[in-house]
Amino acid sequence: MAKQDRAIRTRRTILQAAAKVFEERGYQAATIAEILSTAGVTKGALYFHFGSKEHLAQGVLNEQDQQLVVPDRERKLQQLADVVLLHAYRLQSDPMVRAGVRLSMDQHAEGLDRSGPFVRWSGVCRELLDKAQAQDELLPHIVPSVTADVVVSTFAGVQYMSQVVSDYRDLRPRTSELLRHLFPGIGVPSVVALLELSESRGKKVYEEILRLQDRQPAAAVS
Numbered sequence: 557m558a559k560q561d562r563a564i565r566t567r568r569t570i571l572q573a574a575a576k577v578f579e580e581r582g583y584q585a586a587t588i589a590e591i592l593s594t595a596g597v598t599k600g601a602l603y604f605h606f607g608s609k610e611h612l613a614q615g616v617l618n619e620q621d622q623q624l625v626v627p628d629r630e631r632k633l634q635q636l637a638d639v640v641l642l643h644a645y646r647l648q649s650d651p652m653v654r655a656g657v658r659l660s661m662d663q664h665a666e667g668l669d670r671s672g673p674f675v676r677w678s679g680v681c682r683e684l685l686d687k688a689q690a691q692d693e694l695l696p697h698i699v700p701s702v703t704a705d706v707v708v709s710t711f712a713g714v715q716y717m718s719q720v721v722s723d724y725r726d727l728r729p730r731t732s733e734l735l736r737h738l739f740p741g742i743g744v745p746s747v748v749a750l751l752e753l754s755e756s757r758g759k760k761v762y763e764e765i766l767r768l769q770d771r772q773p774a775a776a777v778s
Contacts, residue, residue, distance in 0.1 A: 567605045570595045574612045575655035583665035616655050624765050632688035633743050634751050638761045644731040645758030648724050677708045693747045728755040
């Protein structure tokens with residue numbers, strides 16, 4: 557068990573180092589040597605867990621959305637908003653998320669399959685929109701599969717613009733305004749009127765998830 561725990565810690569250390577290098581340098585400029593130096597591990601340890609730079613990058617891409625899950629909400633449009641706003645908050649504070657986004661947006665990352673995050677995000681959005689539709693939260697003309705891709709692509713555009721303009725410092729208000737513009741064209745007015753879409757929502761959801769992970773009794777965010 558101790559050996560297994562050590563291997564898990566080593567893998568995590570390597571991923572964190574790779575995230576730092578990829579976020580700072582981009583995929584093409586990043587080198588295994590630089591990642592090794594940042595991680596402080598041997599080449600053998602790195603290649604035991606990851607066979608190439610591409611595998612490292614895929615590890616970072618897969619890792620960015622594996623740690624935190626938004627709790628179920630009664631209103632599924634609120635749950636969708638929470639997923640988006642949580643990601644915006646984490647993008648400002650979590651190096652793994654920042655690196656994953658940089659990799660997924662990096663048009664110079666030749667040979668790297670960058671479709672995974674977009675496909676996963678679209679799947680998450682479609683599932684929540686399907687549930688929202690079943691609960692009569694959506695306007696009659698909405699097709700969940702189409703709207704899911706619209707949400708993902710517009711949010712990706714907001715992330716890219718925020719990164720270029722302010723290094724993500726204005727991402728939370730930009731994301732809040734995006735949802736305020738999108739959701740009236742998606743949801744029934746009586747449902748949309750009840751949604752919490754403020755720029756502080758992502759932080760509240762993040763803190764709620766941490767409390768739940770620690771099993772500390774606390775009031776859930778409605």
